[in-house]
Amino acid sequence: MSTSVTLHCNTTYGFSTCAAQLITDGLTVEEARRAGADNGWRHVNGRDYCAACSGSKIKPRLVVAVNAVEPLDSRVRADLRLQTAKRTLLPLVNGATAGDWWYNPERMWNGPGLHFGEEFVAAGPVDRPLCVAGTGPADNPQSMDDAAYIAAVGPEVGRAITGVLNEAFETVHQEQGLVETSLTQAAVDLADAILRTKGEQ
Secondary structure: OOOOOEEEOOOEEOOEEOOOEEEEOOOEHHHHHHHHHHOOOEEEOOEEEOOOOOOOOOOOOOOEEOOOOOOHHHHOOHHHHHHHHHHHHHHHHHHOOOOOEEOOOOOOOOOOOOOOOEEEEEEOOOOOOEEEEEEEEOOOHHHHHHHHHHHHOOHHHHHHHHHHHHHHHHHHHHOOOOEOOHHHHHHHHHHHHHHOOOOOO
């Protein structure tokens, strides 16, 4: 089974309407309209108009319009990307140091190990911290910003993100891979960020 979004021309002529339609490979309305624009269609005030009705000089002979500008990976069904991102993130969350992560800009690491004298992210009680990560020299603005960020997105945040990905997967999967709301699109964008190749720009 395959899924796609079809654009229908909204032009009306008295008691009749234009019968033009464009089948696209898009899984979202935005993707379909982007493919339509490449083939002379226009989207105005929430309505779609075919190339002929919009006065475009483009005369496509396509039955199916494909978003050629999209990387191949982005055309994998959105629900599968959500599921893969969750399965990628969850073991990382479960394998991370347990407990609430915290950062205190007034302290530098003075315990054992390689991070002595550095800004650090810790887990555990304040009087017996466990160093999760050292981010660089004490009082260095970048080291401090990095430590604050790492502490802000600790394991509990990661676990909450996997919950968001799972809920979005269930919703999109029920819609046969279609992304129909801005919230699910945001979750798909999050999944794509998680799945981005390491070091990719």
